[in-house]
Amino acid sequence: MEAILNWEYMPIVPPLITLILVLATRKVVLSLGIGIILSAIVVGNGQFGETLSLLWQGFAAIFVDSGSINTWEAFILIFLVLLGIMTAFINMSGGALQFSNWVVSKVKTRRQSKLVAGILGIIIFIDDYFSALMVGQVSKPLTDEHKVSRAKLAYIVDATASPVSVIAPISSWGAGIMALTAPLLVAASIETSAFMAFIEMIPMNLYVVAALALMFIVIIFNINIGPMRTHEERAMQEGILFDADKEIPGEMNDDLPLHKEGSPMALIMPLFALIVTVFVMMYATGVYEGGSYSLFSAFENTLVTHSLVVGGIVGLLVSLFYYFSYTGSKQEFGAKTFGLGIVNGFKAMMPAIIILTLAWMIGSLISSLGTGELLGHWVETSNLPIALIPAIVFIVACIMSLATGTSWGSFGILIPIAGEIIIALNSPELLLITIAAVLAGSVFGDHCSPISDSTILASTGSGSNHIDHVMTQIPYAVIAACIALVGFIVLGYTTNVLLGLLTVTVLLVAVTVVARFIKSSKTNTVTS
Structure with a gap:
């Protein structure tokens, strides 16, 4: 038993089994639970007492860390509850209904409704969690009206959340990436600031370029690949936007009373207050923590997370203001209905809260397993040509992020390792390209991992079954990743960003032509 547990490749076994179970059974809670237990057994070296202790520690660490409140995980869960309750009162006050009616009068087609969601995802860039939840919440009434499947909405939301955050310098991601990059620039004797290096890396992040471009291609030409075709055809032909027999996080109870004479402002103003408050609080807390007024x-x-909670409280208060303004004089909206709104808002977020909690537990245990370090070691010891290092790093970042469910974990492990490899090989011209490859691969893994917190939140914000979202998104993410991989090979050999982008563009055009040809062939077959 001990010989097996000390096996060199054991760190990748529990996350691999978890991923296989999730994809095979479509039962994410069960699969995560098994993965957590397996990880604890391996970390605890098969000892029963130590395994139980690790399980408890993994759960408790979500709420308390080093004797104080773990404000990252705990505050995200609090924000989810606030958002769920706020959404319930927005619905009851008629805000969602009236907003939908108003938007439908402006947006006439399915394509336009999907484009609105995609553009919103690019505009709301300050944080991937925030974007995943907000874009879904705002777009859902519109895409529902135009019979867009929730799986397609979740794909659009997820295709913009992390990709846009990872290339936005004024975001929670941008600042962190700059901090990881700065010491490598000094070590490589590259005379540029971390900010300017980040700007240079934006067009080098070929997965983000491919994923965003592919999303707009999918929207404009209505390209539905793999399982997405089933969801979209069912939505268009039968008006069924999601499978009601499956668990749908963030979905409100149909039994909630509805004030039909409300106003779109009952939805617009709470969300506007939430967004503005979060942005102001992110700046204010940053100034307080950093001691500088620089943006x-x-x-x-x-x-x-502090900013999200404050924004959630303000948004909830504004939603309550409109709720009481519109329903205060109506007998059916009494104290019992108020309590019903709170309970239903909380219950709507419970699936997401449970999955997030389990995802964080397994993420902590996977970190203890050393899965990331093992994958990083494979990159460090590879004897492939220097020009292929960006492509190899991209592949390893894809696998690492897919297995661990976190982009940030991959950033933290791989950026220093990849940077040191390039510096040791005395190839500073490949440093930024290689770091961009780490960022690109990490976002891809995040997109495809069922234990990724941002992917879970994209499902929640869009009201899609989580596994349906993951399974329908994977084909698009894999296509974008394959295109990016070829681009990184070209970029590694030429160090010419324009050639890398040209390669991605040519491949995107080829994919579009092939997809449209296949779609046309199937249409002609059905017609004949």
């Missing part, structure tokens, strides 16, 4: 310094030191 970039503020976002480098900001307290994202």
Whole structure:
């Protein structure tokens, strides 16, 4: 038994089994639970008492860390509850219904409704969690009206959340990436600031370029690949936007009373108050923590989760203001209905809260397993040509992020390792390309991992079954990743960003032509 547990490749076994179970059974809670137990057994070296202790520690660490409240995980869960309750009162006050009616009068087609969601995802860039939840919440009434499946909405939301955050310098991601990059620039004797290096890396992040471009291609030409075709055809032909027999996080109870004479402002103003408050609080907490009024310094030191909670409280208060303004004189909206709104808002977020809690537990245990370090070691000891290092790093970042469910974990492990490899090989011209490859691969893994917190939140915000979202998104993410991989090979050999982007563009055009040809062939077959 001990010989097996000490096996060199054991760190990748529990996350691999978890991923296989999730994809095979489509039961994410069960699969995560098994993965957590397996990880604890391996970390605890098969000892029963130690395994139980690790399980308890993994759960408790979500709420308490080093004797104080773990404000990252705990505050995200609090924000989810606030958002769920706020959404319930927005619905009951008629805000969602009236907003949908108003938007439908402006947006006439399915394509336009999907484009609105995609553009919103690019505009709301300050944080991937925030974007995943907000874009889904705002777009859902519109895409529902135009019979867009929830799986397609979740794909659009997820395709913009992490990709846009990872290339936005004024974001919670941008500041952190700059902090990881700065010491490598000094070590490589590259005379540029971390900010300018980040700007240079934006067009080098070929997965983000491919994923965002592919999303707009999918929207404009209505390209539905794999399982997404089933969801979209069912939505268009039968008006069924999601499988009601499956668990749908964030979905409100149909039994909630509805004030039909409300106003779109009952939805617009709470969300506007939430967004503005979060942005102001991110700046204010960054200034307080960093001691500088500089915008970039503020976002480098900001307290994202504190800002989300304050924004959630303000948004909830504004939603309650409109709720009482519209329903205060109506007998059916009494104290019992108020309590019903709170309970239903909380219950709507419970699936997401449970999955997130389990995902964080397994993420902590996977970190203890050393899965990331093992994958990083494979990169460090590879004897492949120097020009292929960016492509190899991209592949390893894909696998690492997929297995661990976190982009940030991959950033923290691989950026220093990849940077040191390039510095040791005396190839400073490949440093930024290689770091960009780490960022690109990490976002891909995040997109495809059922234990990724941002992917879970994209499902929640869009009201899609989580596994349906993961399974329908994977084909698009894999296509974008394959295109990016070829681009990184070209970029590694030429160090010419324009050639890398040209390669990605040519491959995207080829994919579009092939997809449209296949779609046309199937249409002609059905017609004949």
